[in-house]
Amino acid sequence: MGEDDGEEKSQVRAWVAWLRAGGTPETTIALRRYYVRRLERDHRDVLALDADTLAAWLGANGWAPNTLKSARAALRSFYGWARHMGLREDSPAHLLPTVRVPRARPRPTPEAAYRAAQMQAGARERLAIDLAGRCGMRRGEIARVRVEDVEGDLAGRSLRVTGKGGHVRLVPLPHDLAETILEHGTGWVFPSPRGGHLTPHHLSKAVSRLLPDGVTMHSLRHRCATRAYAATRDLRAVQELLGHSRPETTATYVLAPDDAVRAAMSAAAA
Structure with a gap:
């Protein structure tokens, strides 16, 4: 493991701790962390990414609208935290387009x-x-x-x-x-x-x-x-x-x- 990898992981840990301090439910934290860690596997320096790169990454996974919406929310949370902490001057995730999710049809158990x-x-x-x-x-x-x-x-x-x-x-x-x-x-x-x-x-x-x-x-x-x-x-x-x-x-x-x-x-x- 290189030094940069350790630094990136420490940033994710700090972000997760920040979410917990705000009372974010553990289920939400686990889901958001999953997407950011997945982004981290595909791009080493996640704090250097721009909006176009994030949009391309979201679109390349073939995710359904609900999944895209969850992933976008995770990125907005992470990059919003990074901006708040002074790790970036802006949040590229806040430039991502809104994900339109088709209205789901109720599916009660027969x-x-x-x-x-x-x-x-x-x-x-x-x-x-x-x-x-x-x-x-x-x-x-x-x-x-x-x-x-x-x-x-x-x-x-x-x-x-x-x-x-x-x-x-x-x-x-x-x-x-x-x-x-x-x-x-x-x-x-x-x-x-x-x-x-x-x-x-x-x-x-x-x-x-x-x-x-x-x-x-x-x-x-x-x-x-x-x-x-x-x-x-x-x-x-x-x-x-x-x-x-x-x-x-x-x-x-x-x-x-x-x-x-x-x-x-x-x-x-x-």
Whole structure:
């Protein structure tokens, strides 16, 4: 390893420490660091790159729009930090064009696949499936559930969940799920043999094995959102349940019921 490589790596470490000091979630830090380290592998002196070089690098990887958007955000964060710290006079990443991401179509887990997974799952996987499919929780939120997070409320029990950006919300629990969590006594509900809790990736793999090809654990959140909206027609309530900061995000999770779409057309055609 040359001296320059060590210097570049120390810059990335300093940037990561800066992100942590600002409370950036570890999942976000890991993703952003991945893209910057990948850039570092392709270009030794990343602090000397200009906007044209960054644009060419982004375009050469054949990434889908969502991936391009994540990579661009990572570069903007890194070069913005470098400018703030006086390592550069400008941020070439802030000259990169905005990435337009086509609106995603909701992809709820098919109901037959959901029921089959419940029947085939062991106790641990079944609880994870239900927390995602019935309560709309993210895989990372499920992996970090502790028995102590269950709280009583006026209508029953809820689960205190820390979501993206450190935002805390109370997720209402069905009675059977609350009892299942409390049966674990204390501590992590999804413990790891190595201590602590299972990683979100490990938990997701265990659940995805029970689902058809092409159906992911994340689609269980879409299932929850779709059924919740179909029952309430209240997008704001579904937004709170899923822990989204914007209703526009929630809308991408909700597959509008066919009867509602047809009713909308009939009302307009009348």
